[in-house]
Amino acid sequence: MIHAAPVRSLWWFLVLLLSGAFLNPLSLSAQEVEPTSVLDKPVPETIEELKEIESRVKKMLPKAMACTVGIQIGRSAGSGVIISEDGYILTAAHVSGPAGQKATIIFPDGKTVEAKTLGGNEGIDSGMIKIETVGKYPFAEMAVSKSIKRGKWCIATGHPGGYKEGRAPVVRVGRVIDASDRVIRTDCTLVGGDSGGPLFDFDGKVIGIHSRIGGSITSNLHVPVDTYRQTWDRLVSGERWGGAVSPPTRTNDAYYGFQLDPDEAAPTIKRIVAGSPVDTAGFEAGDVILKFNKRKYTDREELRAAILRKKPGDEVTFEVERDGETLTLTVKVGKNES
């Protein structure tokens, strides 16, 4: 563990506080400053403190779980959280999709009600749904996310893998790693099905909505809740905005000679033209493209654009997976004659 120099002056402590962020949670020595609770400490220090955290989590969970819902829209499954008694639900834009669709809301006990999708901001990935069946629903309050800092304790619930009969919303506890007004990153692990589910603070208020993950186990990204409040009217009115830029069209004549399988989510070679640049380089059908010119691409359109930006005669490398092995293949980009 890194031991930073103890803070000797109160003035310095005030400056750090006003700067709005703990740049390094270990920069304040626990001896110099008296935190108000275990939740403010950089690291809990005793088993009693761990038990306190555990007891606070258990206290807020029943209510938090009660308003965590599964969402089914057509063939898509995700999660959401009810934030008003009459049934407004916060979720991810990529879960709710276009406005005006029917959605089925699944409560922890398996009970379902019907709902309708409202608006979404595709740029930040916020979406909203409204329950149509009239009733009084368990709901959570929204927190203020602008003051969220690194180190803040949080609890994630949701339905990873989709709602499963008899399985309550799945609980994870962790802390905020990074926060901005666009995205919150935590070490609460997320996976498909969690999208749209809630990130709570220890008071049971919603601070974020699960959005996406990255390669690392600590790359778990959530939409900060403030955006829902700030764009409430637009979301409720069914407006959809902030969409991704459309993919670039082909502008040159680079030729490779492979076809990707449209049914595979990962870029997988389906067919290779005999004698083509990729055939010469040793590609085989079934190869999965992991990297292009040493860069990983999470977005297939971006990968396609990058590949097509090359010119005939360029030498490019592909890292592919074949049979559980990783290979690097060098391709001399050909020219599209037709």
Next chain:
Amino acid sequence: MKRDIPHRRFGLVVALATVALGLSPALTSAQSSGSGFSLKSDPAFLKLFRDSIARVSESIVRIRSENEDVALGIIITSDGFILSKASLLGRDNLCVLSTGREVKCRVHAVHEQHDLAVLKTEVKNLKAVNWSLAKNATAGAWVAAAGSQVDPLAVGVISVGVRTLNARELAFESSIPQGGYLGIQMEPIEKDAGVRVTQVMPGTAASKAGMKEDDIVIRIGETLIDKRERVFEVLSKTRPGDTILLRVKRGDEVIKIEVLLGKRPATERADFQNAMGSTLSQRRAGFPTVLQHDTVIRPQDCGGPLIDLDGKVLGINIARSGRVESLTIPSETVVGLLKELQAGKSTPPSAIQRYLPITDEKTGGSLGNINDR
């Protein structure tokens, strides 16, 4: 699995539903690499669990096979019975006690569905574990995966309390293609039993063994193949590197094809997201009763105990099953199986074959042998 599965595009997770946790703007490499600051990997945090681990550490063993650490084990009786995760074990197992002493051990009985094995060693006066009820471990409780070190292997919280899967879910999980990989696509045949090979994927085990399109697989080892699911069932009991003997109808002939099974690619199950950021256990689904938590354990950490803050043993860690989950078989379930396992009864009886030392080529292994009739 030693290879780290790299960053991929987000895709389907569950069979029917798109779970798209990520059609949003691509992450830059700065965001997607590195571990960030997580308390769960901070040594100052992990050491808080040392006292709890210490209460149990004498009952934990490391199991080695072919000169590698393959699993952990839990001492269940003082006269030498040890519990572990069956599918990690080999034919020749060595147990390393907490004192560092190495003792030979042999697999005594196996329960295939729970993937549990009881081993026997000739050492006496061992410290047997005390099992505690897991049913009181509710979501949000801190838990730690214990191994042979003073610090926990991983810490986290209970995500879902003890749960017994309903019949439909268990059947679904058990039917998910697992185990060794052939590399073929198949279709059922209307009248006769068997499956027709519609495609042999290039570079796969099936391709290397000489399987061809239109081959009809009628038997694998002792098992008659009546449908595709039967093939998945047989394969789920194998591991990459196993050899299986297929009986195949090609044209008018029936021929024997021996296949050395390969590793199942992550792409086949389209479960990229679950594989992101950690390595999953090969056998990771189809356990009837489980306790789920968010600790990040490695496949070889399975076989060790899950403990709470009081050092109570809640069960045996059985799988790293996904990005958000690791599974433990609760103490109550384990204790219910021990009587038969200690008595040497395997379920099914043939399940123990793959763990017995090969004394005679003709009797070794339950999956068939090239010298077979």
